[in-house]
Amino acid sequence: MNARPFRKVLVANRGEIAVRVLTACRTAGLATVAVASEADVSARHARLADELVVLGPASARESYLVAAKILDAARATGADAIHPGFGFLSENAAFARAVLDAGLVWIGPPPAAIEAMGLKVPSRERMKAAGVPVVPGSHDLSPEHLAGIGMPIVIKASAGGGGKGMRVVRSESELAGAIESCRREAEAAFGDPTLYAERYLERPRHIEIQVFGDTHGRVVALGERECSLQRRHQKVVEESPSPVVTPSLRARMSEAAVAAAKEVGYVNAGTVEFLLDTDGSFFFLEMNTRLQVEHPVTEEAWGLDLVALQLTVAAGEPLPSDLPTAPAAHAIEGRLYAEDPENGFLPQIGTVLVYEEPGGPGVRVDSGIESGSEVSVHYDPMLAKVVARGRTREEARRRLVDALGRTVVLGVATNVSWLKRLLETPEFVRGDLDTSLLSRLEVPPSPEPPAEVLAAAAGVLAVGDGRSVAAAHAVFPDPFAAGTFRVLG
Amino acid sequence: MKLKNLATGTVHETTADRGEIPRGARAVRDGLTTWVHYRGEIWRLARLVERPGAREEEEHDLRAPMPGVVARVLAEEGQAVEKGTPLLVLSAMKMEHEIRSPRPGRLAKLFRAVGERVDMGDPLAEIE
Structure with missing residues (x-):
């Protein structure tokens, strides 16, 4: 594991997670190296680090996904540790092994644990053997085996994650088409067309347990996150604790999650995902062998810095003996995506002309963008995460609604206003969630603009050259002006 | 001026086009598309221009x-x-x-x- 103290960390990622990890490294007094594609050289994460190495062209396949270039960058800068963030190479066991073989510290789990959990079929079998409850399923997609599972069935990419390459099938007639398109998406996204199928629970909650292991054999659970609000299997809103997980259920799920982690010799931060059925039974879904996108809700609810803990454990130190055993607050996160909720959530690209983050008590924003950032087709459309903490769930929810209203992103369409309306639905207010809720929930439509908004639009259109795409005029209200004020330029 | 709400497709007409921005609103423009943040909501509005044959x-x-x-x-x-x-x-x-x-x-x-x-x-x- 090469677990030993280190002094300079290379963060092999981009966007908000690179900013998050680089900040934690700086806080810990460590020197930092960022990597960037040619499209990202002036991005927020690239400017935050002490040193920057440019990897190659914008396409991730030619930059962030090229293990050899990352290792060269570490060598060239004298970095002695690598943090992979999430996505990209974070769950690539061969890369983790190459980092260790190069004599560097890998701020993540052992390669063998990544491998053991990376393929859904063997990991499920192994968890079953270790006594962790699993959903009935099959890696044999022949009709007779699928009949044994019972409808509905979900077909997934064996090497997949994040909802890519997944299809839900409700009748036998849809089966052949779903398998074919799933196989193609799996091949394109992961280079591996292997699929597996399992029973699809109709209205389960997605509950995941944060686990943490150190190199001294200790594995702890740090509570659950509820991530039931998903659209096309992509998480949209997460919270901790879950509105339905009682202390005794938390204890049982934590026990299963720790057993799963210990089974594969887990070290560092990991997440064991479960489906929670309406009757309180739960089933192992998969283990994510990395820091999770939604880790901030655990941090806010439990009062922890999980990235700082990752650095501690990677340096070979034991986990602190005084970790909390229960959440001290409630935290909710909304993911800000560059997408158009009113037009089928299609991904959006463009230049962020104005960006402003909310602040205030209990409000946190993890973001990789700023005014002037380019949102391109090359990378994930998630731009930022807006998180609010409260003494109660309702306080956290109200703070998040207000914070989202003060999150200003102009120039690229995002889901920010939609998120706000989602958090105001009676279902969310009650905490009555399940993984299919978003597919049937009627989130109120965007309101029509009041006269003030039409006047503002007309006002900004009245200046400059109407046909020039480059001529974007940022207009800021003057706090000292009474009523209206005139546009300059 | 005619403005189309890009979220809903509804077309609105306004006579306020003297370059004045109401207090509390923030607006930017990218060609014929405008983005307005006002009281916690964001709108995208496009100016409609009459084009024969469009x-x-x-x-x-x-x-x-x-x-x-x-x-x-x-x-x-x-x-x-x-x-x-x-x-x-x-x-x-x-x-x-x-x-x-x-x-x-x-x-x-x-x-x-x-x-x-x-x-x-x-x-x-x-x-x-």
Whole structure:
């Protein structure tokens, strides 16, 4: 594991997670190296680090996904540790092994644990053997085996994650088409067309347990996150604790999650995902062998810095003996995506002309963008995460609604206003969630603009050259002006 | 001035076009599209400009709703299509999006083949 103290960390990622990890490294007094594609050289994460190495062209396949270039960058800068963030190479066991073989510290789990959990079929079998409850399923997609599972069935990419390459099938007639398109998406996204199928629970909650292991054999659970609000299997809103997980259920799920982690010799931060059925039974879904996108809700609810803990454990130190055993607050996160909720959530690209983050008590924003950032087709459309903490769930929810209203992103369409309306639905207010809720929930439509908004639009259109795409005029209200004020330029 | 709400498609008319921005509103412009943040909501409004013949063109063309790469073609030229018939699949940001016919008719022309890149607004097909 090469677990030993280190002094300079290379963060092999981009966007908000690179900013998050680089900040934690700086806080810990460590020197930092960022990597960037040619499209990202002036991005927020690239400017935050002490040193920057440019990897190659914008396409991730030619930059962030090229293990050899990352290792060269570490060598060239004298970095002695690598943090992979999430996505990209974070769950690539061969890369983790190459980092260790190069004599560097890998701020993540052992390669063998990544491998053991990376393929859904063997990991499920192994968890079953270790006594962790699993959903009935099959890696044999022949009709007779699928009949044994019972409808509905979900077909997934064996090497997949994040909802890519997944299809839900409700009748036998849809089966052949779903398998074919799933196989193609799996091949394109992961280079591996292997699929597996399992029973699809109709209205389960997605509950995941944060686990943490150190190199001294200790594995702890740090509570659950509820991530039931998903659209096309992509998480949209997460919270901790879950509105339905009682202390005794938390204890049982934590026990299963720790057993799963210990089974594969887990070290560092990991997440064991479960489906929670309406009757309180739960089933192992998969283990994510990395820091999770939604880790901030655990941090806010439990009062922890999980990235700082990752650095501690990677340096070979034991986990602190005084970790909390229960959440001290409630935290909710909304993911800000560059997408158009009113037009089928299609991904959006463009230049962020104005960006402003909310602040205030209990409000946190993890973001990789700023005014002037380019949102391109090359990378994930998630731009930022807006998180609010409260003494109660309702306080956290109200703070998040207000914070989202003060999150200003102009120039690229995002889901920010939609998120706000989602958090105001009676279902969310009650905490009555399940993984299919978003597919049937009627989130109120965007309101029509009041006269003030039409006047503002007309006002900004009245200046400059109407046909020039480059001529974007940022207009800021003057706090000292009474009523209206005139546009300059 | 006529302004179209890009979220809902509703067209609004306003006479306030003297370059004044109401207090508390923030607006930017990118060509004919404006973005306004006001009281916790964000609107996208496009100025409508009268263009002769524009309507006819819009009726026949199916344009790419986003940039991407054509992953699959699901229909053939000359084929009769219903509203909602899948025509092709665009792939972008590692996700696949099915492009369906907006109305019944005949697929007169497909402008793109598998593997070709498209930008937002590029014509994809002509439905007669």
